Amino acid sequence: MKRLAGLPTLRVNSARAVSIEYDGKRFHGVEGDTVATLLYANGTRIFSRSLKYHRPRGLYSLDGQSSNTYVDVDDIPNVCAENTFVGNGMRVEPQNVLGTPEHDWMAFMDKLSWAMPAGFYYTIFHKPARLWPIAVRHIRKTAGLGSLSPDVELRGRFDQIYPAADVCIIGAGPAGMSAALAAAAQKLRVILLESRPWLGGYFDYRTRNHKPGMPLYLRGRQLADQLEQAPNIRIFKHTAVIGCYSNNLITAFQRGSEADCFAERYVQIRAESVVVATGCIERPLLFENNDRPGIMQIGCAHRLARTWGVLAGEQAVFSIGHDLGIEAAIDLHDLGLSIACVADVREDGCDPALPPQLEARNIPFYPGWVAAKAHGRKVLKKVTLTNLSGVCKQQFDCDTLVASAGLTPVTGPLALAGARLEYDAHTGYFLPTGIPQKMHAAGRMLGLEDPTAIELSGRLAGLRAVADCGMAVGATISGVEEELAKLPGPARGSKFVVAPVEGKKTFVCFDEDVTIQNIDQAMRLGFDVTELIKRFTSAGTGPGQGGIAGHNLPLYVALTHRSPDLHPRPTTVRPPLVPTLLATYAGTNHPMSKRTPVHASQVAAGGVMERLQPWQRARRFCADTTARAEIENVRTNVGMLDASTLGKFRIFGPDALKALQRVYVSDMARVSTGRMYYSAMCNEDGCVIDDGVATQIAENDYYFTTSTGRAGETSEWIRYHTRYDRWDFHIINLTDAYGVINLAGPNARKVLEKVVDGAVSNEAFPFLGFREFMVHGAIPVRAMRLGFVGELSFELHVPSSYMQSLWDILEEAGEEFAIWNFGLEAQNTLRLEKGHVILGSESEQRTTLHDIGLGFFWHRDKLEAQTVGAVALKQTENDTSRLKLVGFKMEEPAARAPRDGSPIVAERIRGYVCTARYSYALKEPVGMALVEGYLAKNATRLTIFEDDCKGELMKAKVVPMPFYDPTGKRMRM
């Protein structure tokens, strides 16, 4: 097809050719083409087949309002051809067809529409019941548009930015551009978002005069130039706004051009004030076969010619409801399109200057007429026009029908931000009311049509946004308001809903193949709320996101109700306003985790790393999953564990002790210098949430540890539970500031004494002692003698920056003993043998301190502390029916350990195995379980029901804990 050349409005570069592969054939176009315009210029009329009826669908809006032109591009489905620029070598495929879009073997579905009334799937397929599973398979296959391969990889980089602005303007049409200029003139930081690849909005392609000698497109470019030159305006082109949230949080995504380093990027803006100047889209005209390829909206035909140099066809009929349609007819006629006639649904009210121009071109004008039916089996061949009563009819041959009922404002951003949409009888629009503070609407979306008024309303909104930013522009605002009042206000809009149609294929929603007949059916069934009709018929729930159905559906429902008090009520707008790639939302997302200061050396030592909450930790350092060698090394020699993930806190200030008393169950006044004190925290239900040790560093200054899992929440927990007390204390989370090495095993002392400057003998540094040492005179170490793994052990806390050095020093000092790492698996067995609990492992949400046998921690006499959980601890103290923690061994010592998590049963479930391992020290399996109170007595038989056990139950018996070294002399060595 020959392209129009030399038009000043063109946005393509005819000098540079591009090509794509479509349906196996190569097609050529010019730089600046979208996939849709390139294919259209090459004669493609049928772009896809519809979801349900497989009806042929073509180019309709050129703004992505429906799935009509969805194609598969380079194996990515559901790509809208209308706003995807052609890249050389693109491979484009049609979707949802069996065959080609022209010849679709599924086209017979259209003939079966009688069998598919609204919600038909609720009434068939279930009788007989065995039909349904078969039907499901077929429904799934026929549903869905594009197909995606499970191993497809989306190419391109996806980025994200979070800019802030004083004023954010959505839409760079005349109003938005004027608003931006007004705000920028006050030296504010302005962000301007435009969904199209260039600025100008609906001025951009129109040659009608703005002022004498100044066509609209030139005026648009003039404004755009001013914007581009303003240093404080940040312009995002080809950027679709997808969300508006409280307090002016705007989200959008930008498509990258070839020069950009991103394919798409997520843009999230926080602005002091927001101007919405999103203009209007066209409201589809409802008539029989209104979806035939060849039927398109005014802007589509006009922009196709003016922006891309493609004439929509040879012979056109216009059936429109707005002056823009008449203007387009005149312009397209002058560009070479033959126009059979222009029908205007309005009987009066058009701009009186326009009909004479039609007449001068011998284009018949039919006010009060409308398209009633489109003919043509696959593409448009002719159209029947009728007057509004449907009495007079006339047919016209044509290959193009420009059809549009009127305009409808793009209110999505305002609705998402919380504005209500109310039907306005004058404009026929759903106009926003109750717009949130510091948010303004401007331009065409308010019903304005006069270009000067539109620009001025933009300027006014821009100034109001300036005022929101605290600048005194009140006088200027009043001036502009007065000026605007002199200009034409909102124009009367077409309220036309549906042509007098007879057939059954008048589509309210293209994406979901919903006809007005389907709406009638839904209403007969009792669905009288628009929202429910939408759900029942799925009108407006397709990829076009209500762009086609959004306005007509509520109008049609209100019209059909014939109830004067029933105002048309639009359905809820939902984000994202434009379909957005998950890749774009995910942005630069990549796997992140926290590493301990000795991560690298742990990995180098062969550590099998695993994710533990935010951390990477070594599970073991050997191939044996039970970590036997590591366990035995700790029991008989000396090992080192990287325990840096422990929560570590300093709390200080005059009321620090009070705060500790509040959250810990023990009497924390007993915490003293030089000694470690073990205690636990509970929640209000007495359920144990954390355990750890504390010591006093100086007066009113404490250091304490929490479990890894609680490290992130502890500060907040303490602040929350002291929030009404006005206590004077500070809490610092030192978790990341300190690394921790647990040096454990009978030879631990021999290693440590080689490197520290203080005495570490059992007398000088006894069990549960706390000392501060220097290692090699340079590294400050906080050492505590604890016994989690049940051997002599020193927990060394060291500033993170020294952690690797200390590790290396200890490793070197321990070389003569063959010191070795141990990991979490070894620690787990070691502590299990000692009967030490890990919260979350030996406890669950409902487990109290009493249940795990740690009730003795609770000091009931510190009433004044109002300890969190104390009331519940008192109330549950003697409750014997709860799950209690017990130790068990297998009845047959030769049996293997049951798997963690296996239920313990006796007619019903009575508890479960928390942790069970084979104990190399005891040469038999040992475990801990939470069981109902009556099973907790010593020597009680426990029956264990493992998953997939096929009725073979395991038998264990309750035994006292600890299993290993019951007197604890090894850790006190």
Add this chain to the structure above:
Amino acid sequence: MLGRGKRLWSRSKRLKSSYDAVIIGGGLHGLATAYFLATRHGMNHVAVVEKRYIGFGGAGRNTAIVRANQRTQENLPLYKEALELWPVLTQELDFNLMFYNCGNLNLAHSEAALKAMRLQVASAQFHGIDSRLIDPKECKELVPALDVSDRLRYPIYGGMYHPPGGIVRHDAVVWGLASGASQKGVDIIQGVAVTGIGVQGGRITSVETDHGTITTPRVLNAAGAYAAAISCEMLGMRLPISVLTIQAMVTQPLKPILHHVISSGTYHCYANQTLKGEVATGAHMDPWPNYTTQCTAHYIKHQAEALTQLLPCLKGVKFMRAWAGLADMTPDMAPIIDGNDPVRGYYLDCGWGYFGFKSCVVTGKYLADFMASGVCPQILRPFTGRRFEQHRLMGETPALVHYSPDN
């Protein structure tokens, strides 16, 4: 056939002056209870009073997942029966609830999660429910799109596969139950708000609405997220319920690619492909209590991050629509079902959090027993609200949860 269409439920907005029972809330639980009262107990002089329209709340905002692999023995039999009810009700209502029995795969991302799942799996098996632990390779075979490599932030250690689960068309359940109840004479009254509950001598006497007073000896509070507020404001009964916003979203429709419901607690993410082809996904709640149904910018981004890690091919798919609903959370993530305590004739069915959909019909069935006889069926007894006074949490969630009503 629907096309020729009789109304599915009566139009009447006019309230009668008295009913045998008034149900507050035209959601799934209220409609189900009304249906079973009318069909199983012949109690059809019942009004379902709905402030907006039926299915406005959680009923229309959930992601339609059904399963019976709960954690505790108090819950397992209830959900097991619920799963068995979908096909039965489809026939009984003559309305296709579209139970798509695709099975659920819940992913574990740590040893600890596997252990937690083992308890769940073995408990389910003990109750005769099909549920099994599978390894990453088997997960990949079930869901070829899944990334089981160690590139993930939280690599997959295995999964809990539960074949009897699936999805049910949530709207169909609302409409089917409403239609079934209406045919039996239940009045479904939309657009009427309950404004008060009358009590005399410790007994329910009436319900006040903005359209007049109804005399009734029985009231069921099945108002979902608003149930706790109704209890508190109208009867002075405080319930340990926090209401939080929970969001969900769908992608554009695709040809079949996900053949199971998949979920991951660690990623706070679940996804399934609807019969229409959209991938529906959602998961965790906003971290603070609130009654708005607003979506947040953070959440949809989080969801994309999570989903594209688990299922990298979905990077090339577009989100099309997000929405939010309210979850009424109790401290132990199990509901409060109670009756005649302390007010005779006052029944409560709330605190379902995000389990309200999968449980609706079975709860309705037993609640109808409860309301008709005045005696709480054995299966509902563990759900009494008194358990919180005794610090006896249900244990339905292994992990600790913090959302106190005042935070």
